[in-house]
Amino acid sequence: MAYWLMKSEPSEISIDDLASFPDQTVGWFGVRNYQARNFMRDQMQPGDGVLFYHSSCAEPGVAGLAEVVGAPYPDPTQFEKGEKYFDEKATPEVPRWFQVDVRLVKKTRLLALSEIRSNPDLQEMRILAKGNRLSITPVSSFEWRTIQKLINP
């Protein structure tokens, strides 16, 4: 059982969008960074905990809890010619990009980035590291438990 923080721009997919999807599940398409891809392809397991994080918005922070469901599979958007996420070097036989499905567990209060930054127990989070841009980062079980206490009434 591992834990992850996954960034999504709410202008693309917000926590409320996720809540409205069938099975409250979304395929995590569009990742085009090898390190983030490797986390999904090689390390994620069904049942892993996910912090759903809103980035590039007015109030960045953790907006809800989710979980990994199912096994990784090729990101279909890499084959969509002319579309944003098309990759001409990817083929169905040799796909380059992978995704997992992520299901909402519950929407929470917003745990703002500023609150994460000011919490002594969360200083080691990758999200706070200078220059960090990875859209998927591991979260320690201690950090996960700390955050549960902060967001659960």
Add this chain to the structure above:
DNA sequence: GCCAACGTTGGC
């Protein structure tokens, strides 16, 4: 809109 930081690309 700014800009620091980082990843990728491509010429050599």
Add this chain to the structure above:
DNA sequence: GCCAACGTTGGC
């Protein structure tokens, strides 16, 4: 394999 140029991320 090096590295300059370029594009992207994401908080502010």
